[in-house]
Amino acid sequence: MGGKVTCTLGEVKNRADFIVFWGGNPAECHPRHFTKYSLMPKGKHVPNGRKDRTVVLVDIRETKSVKAADIFLQVRPGKDFEVLTILRALIKDQAVDPRQVAETGLTLEQLTDLVARMKRAKFGVMFFGMGLSMTRGKHMNSAALLTLAAEMNAFTKFVAMPMRGHGNVTGADVVMRWQTGYPFGINFSRGYPRYNPGEFSTVDLLVRGDADAALILGADPGATMPQPAIDHLARIPTIVLDPKVTHTSRLARVHITTAVTGISAPGTGYRMDEVPIPLRPALKSPYPTDEEVIRRIHEAVCAKPDWIHANGQYTTNQV
């Protein structure tokens, strides 16, 4: 997501007076988002908290989050990209085709009202969830929303932020970007990183049968991935590191039990706004941490001849 126009949640708390949630249900999926960061807190430039903020929810159906919003816009499923593109035209006073507006499930009045409010805002933020980024259009939808946020800066301050889900997915993006230059789907088979989503992404690799061994940690694809991908994981030698014996562990050759991140394993986790936060575990696990096990596997691999790198030296601290 290079070039993304964004900010931290602290800035949202202290400044944002116009907030859009697009394709997400924070009331149920990120329960403290409203109270801790985005809607309720009184901030430096929004001293009255919720009263100083306008909240818009864009989704294909009514969720529990609707109650928290001032305006709810119900988009026809699969039409997010079209709505975003029409908004990009409207902010620049370009003509839009009424038939195309009609197809989105929204009216021109609703959209022009939204644009007027966006332009009146002092600090606008658009949060977007998987209802946008994982449905028809996928990353093109995210790109359209990020572009809209960037273009809004011709009129007022505007930013965008993905509502990241489980655990430390944000950290995974950040660490891979730091170490390889790319956020995910990275192939080292030539000895240097190459990036090509669709070719080197997990589901594609597994469904095509390209991978001939798998190491799975901090995830349970055996419970979530399409069946052909799971079938391939069962065919090849799979190794799982997890605090529990998971669905994937059951079809794996090797399972190693590890300590639970943040509960019995210390370290760092990234918040959705890419702010790193130290973890403070309360328990002592009888199991080793993922970090420890991976390092030991790495050391065992390094004891074998290196057939890829001419001079493969393992350094423990690659800073």
Place this chain on the structure above:
Amino acid sequence: MNLNVVKHATCTFCGCVCDDIELHADQVRIVEAKRACVLGKAWFLNHTAESLYPPALIDGQPAPVDDAIALAAELLDQAAMPLVYGMSNITCEAQRETVALAERLGGVVDSHTSL
């Protein structure tokens, strides 16, 4: 009973990563997670320090961790295109080690983001 109190503990269950949680724990379990939401409470209270699972399994049978690590290294080293996937629920420090391992293996490293 003496409870261990951790102030400013961090919940990693969702992307909010709330770092204002107060945990009260005995030796094996967390008994209270102040300020956590329903999801966070469930996350903290459902994970204990008990040994509920064997340290390692090889072909479904309990095995010593050392053997499991040696076999894992062997299988990954033998593969022409090993895939390293996941990293959602692990620390950044573990993620760093994981990327380094994938590089040494000449494999593919990928996360939940690609789904």
